[in-house]
Amino acid sequence: xxxxxxxxxxxxxxxxxxxxxxxxxxxxxxxxxxxxxxxxxxxxxxxxxxxxxxxxxxxxxxxxxxxxxxxxxxxxxxxxxxxxxxxxxxxxxxxxxxxxxxxxxxxxxxxxxxxxxxxxxxxxxxxxxxxxxxxxxxxxxxxxxxxxxxxxxxxxxxxxxxxxxxxxxxxxxxxxxxxxxxxxxxxxxxxxxxxxxxxxxxxxxxxxxxxxxxxxxxxxxxxx
DNA sequence: AAGCACAGCAACCGCACGCAA
DNA sequence: GTTGCGTGCGGTTGCTGTGCT
Numbered sequence: 524x525x526x527x528x529x530x531x532x533x534x535x536x537x538x539x540x541x542x543x544x545x546x547x548x549x550x551x552x553x554x555x556x557x558x559x560x561x562x563x564x565x566x567x568x569x570x571x572x573x574x575x576x577x578x579x580x581x582x583x584x585x586x587x588x589x590x591x592x593x594x595x596x597x598x599x600x601x602x603x604x605x606x607x608x609x610x611x612x613x614x615x616x617x618x619x620x621x622x623x624x625x626x627x628x629x630x631x632x633x634x635x636x637x638x639x640x641x642x643x644x645x646x647x648x649x650x651x652x653x654x655x656x657x658x659x660x661x662x663x664x665x666x667x668x669x670x671x672x673x674x675x676x677x678x679x680x681x682x683x684x685x686x687x688x689x690x691x692x693x694x695x696x697x698x699x700x701x702x703x704x705x706x707x708x709x710x711x712x713x714x715x716x717x718x719x720x721x722x723x724x725x726x727x728x729x730x731x732x733x734x735x736x737x738x739x740x741x742x743x744x745x746x747x
Numbered sequence: 748a749a750g751c752a753c754a755g756c757a758a759c760c761g762c763a764c765g766c767a768a
Numbered sequence: 769g770t771t772g773c774g775t776g777c778g779g780t781t782g783c784t785g786t787g788c789t
Contacts (some may be wrong), residue, residue: 535757535783557774574758575776609777624778625756 532566536575540565544572545580578621585617589626597623598631 547563549664553576556569566571578584589597593615600611610628615623 578757606778629755
């Protein structure tokens, strides 16, 4: 494993490393993480660089405590998605998967423990909940038709459930790795896909998760 | 003031996936 | 079909700050 290399630095990042990494990404953009350590002149493994950028240095990251509505949305999403932190974080604006995961593990899970013990007492009554777990997906280079449209599609504000003009509009494809943007933009460009449709392997199966996402919003907002 | 316990968060690790050769 | 590379994700660890005794 690359992280086991003895010559790369580990542990907390210092200010100088942050600056170097930020400058490198501002210059070359996100992606090509394997080149980042050498480009930036940082003695860190590429994973560490990526993580630092995604969880800390990236612009528009909201830090500090979660608001009540964010927690509420998080709990609804977790109920539906399970521990898919990246998907949950994608629907909580300016929050990172690591933040969501940490918050859940430290705050929310504690509250759930009494509930879980209660549930165990009623184990025989539990109806198996179908947790929907779409696999994480990267934008395939083969999907150039989709990529082209993604870069021009309107962005989507998951909180207001409304289309908005925003920074995502300007984002290069390499930065459109956040699941919700890809998903929701695909909704826009494939409106003919109906909820519950199934696809052949050779058909638009790549959009199967997208139709799932439409169900997600129905689920979330029907509950409110 | 010192020691201890706990909570919160940043970072690491291992694994799985997509893609290209 | 297989293999290696690059990437992303979720689980876990361990450091640091804070409160309590």
